Amino acid sequence: MHACHPMRLRLVGLGVSIALAFAPGAPSAQPVGLPSMGASSAAELSPAVERLLGDAIMEQGRHDPTYIADLDVNQYLTQMGRGLAAHAPQPIGQRITVFPVRDPSINAFALPGGYIGINSGLIVASDSESELAAVMAHEIGHVMQRHIARGITQQAQGTGIMVASMVGALLAALAGQGNLAMGVATFGQAAAIDQQLGFSRSAEQEADRAGFQMMRKAGYDVRGMVAMFQRLMNASRLNEGGGGGSYASTHPLSIQRMSDIENRVREVPVHAHQDSPSYWYVRSRLSLMQARDTSARQRAIQALEHDSTHAKGIQRSAAWYGLAWLAWQEKDYAAARTALDKAREGGSGPQLDVLAMNLNQATRAPDALGFAQAAWKRRPDSQAVAQALARAMQAAGQDQAVVPFLQARIKQWPDIPEFRKALADSYDRLGQPVEARRAMAGYYERTGALPTAVELLQQARSLSKDFYVQSEIDVRIRQLRERLDNQRALLEQFKS
Ligand SMILES: [Zn+2]
Structure with a gap:
């Protein structure tokens, strides 16, 4: 779950470099050449400072073209993350915020401050909500164990040259002179140095164990962890030779981790988990959103078309929803309505309501406002529905x-x-x-x-x-x- 991809490198490059500035316990005169990690040093990178770093990185990250600013997807992921975090074996020390990244490669990563990025590719590759929860719980495990802070510290050794320019860029941003974007080139340089956190084997296993507990207590199917691991191992094998082998290199001991989890799964009673409709709707939409080129898009569409006729229940509904969303994007409103009606036959969720509201808006449907108000009544917990209602009111x-x-x-x-x-x-x-x-x-x-x-x-x-x-x-x-x-x-x- 720590393969490299451009955004992560850039963000982590930023994270690592700024974090170096706050190197645990380092006196101000000595930002470089940190002592090797002791047990106490991570504690000194205070959660508040870690959060500040995370906020700074996210301010930049929001402008990244791969950042998906979508209330519906963001709320779904963050709620899932916080639900897991509530069952962490130790206090997390950070409020978890999970955001989606438009990137077909199968990856997820934790930033300082409790921010967790999940690639759309990972969500699309997962085959159940429990599989997705497994990755998220693993990342939250890293946050809980303060691995980000520690990893940053270890990695920081020898890359201290970047400190001055990073700090300069951040200070300029704080002074309101330009924004952090001007730091990006610098962070790009930083990324050139290998800055993957490359968590240790024991850190990975600790995160797995904490994650396993969170999954179990939050009611997910722990077998999803095994399944997801298998998927990640296969994916890294496929990537090898294609320049994407870094996942394997940061997870050299996946087999050991795998058997560790398998043993744990054997020790607990099996609980099947009912996927939420949102999981399937979000996954369906992301499969289209992440397509980089025409052929990837064509493949995603074909997969949805296949599911829309062959799948059953919620998966069929999700496939129709994806096709409806695509048609809406392409302003083919009649086709969007037809597909959305099909989606409604097999399920319901805030995603379907929001799309219906968007369609009403686009076609200036006479009952748009009434529909939006009714949808909000049904779903008073959905940020995306609230946003769509506000738009409908403004349009009226x-x-x-x-x-x-x-x-x-x-x-x-x-x-x-x-x-x-x-x-x-x-x-x-x-x-x-x-x-x-x-x-x-x-x-x-x-x-x-x-x-x-x-x-x-x-x-x-x-x-x-x-x-x-x-x-x-x-x-x-x-x-x-x-x-x-x-x-x-x-x-x-x-x-x-
Ligand atoms: Zn990990």
Whole structure:
């Protein structure tokens, strides 16, 4: 689960390099040449600092073309990850956030700060929700055991040359001069050095064991771990010679790990797990989203067409859903409706509702708003449905009514930036520039762009004539500046 692929290298390159700046216990004058790993050193890379690194990496990662910004997929994966993490044998120390990466290679990776990336290829290659859970639980195991921090530290030895430029890029970003994108070239260089974390055999087994426990307690079928491992081993074998053999090289002891898990599976009673419909719908859509070229896309379509006639139940429904989604993307709305109706025959899920809402929107269906409201009533836990309802309301000119709706969603899901952006749009149309800027500042704050957030708040401050609002904004600006100062101070320590 630690094969190399471009995004990971780039992100980890960033992670490794910045993390080096916070090298555990390293005095500020000595960022390079860390002592070899002791048991205590990982503890010194505090979870808060780790989170800061993760946030910085994710701010960059969000702009990566392979990052899939999709509330539905993100919520599905993150909920799954947090559900597993709730059963971890030890406290995780980080809040788990799982995001999908548009990449057909079978891979997953953990970044500092509890962020876990899952390649679409891995989700598509899995054959049950338990198999997907197995990989996720393994990655959460790494987070729990603080392997990211330790791996970073070990890897950091000898790559310290990068520190100054990394820190420089981050400081520039914090100062609001350019964004982290300007650091990318540097991180690209960093990636040229082999920076895979290359967890040790014992780290892998620890993560497997923790993952196994999480899977079992969260109600997944532990046999999925064996099945997924087999799949990963086969995939790495196929990749060998094709330049993709790095998976095998970072997992030289997969056979041992495999028998370790097999033994554990034998020791516990077998529990079948019922896949959630969302698993199949998400998987179906990702199979299309990840296609790199026409032939890959053609293969994905053929597979769905095959399933739409030969599969049964939810898998058949998911295949029709994928075809409906594709038709919608291609603006063939009639075909999309037909396929969506077929999908509805075999199952239901927020994905089907959102697609129906998108179709209503695209075709200006007269009952679009009513449908959206009913869908939200059915699925008050779906971020994607809430987002689609907000759009339907905005399309119907209901900006006034959408404001309290979005405010409530922001309370419900404070970390999801998209609702803040939608709120800003409506405030804009309502002619409330102060509130629009405040909402947008919240959006940038959540995506890690603190300087931009401060800038927008300053604009809002000068536009406002209300003393009460002004002082509220002043407090916010002060808080954000403090956060910026803290981050800067951490970085400055390691500036050469
Ligand atoms: Zn691993």
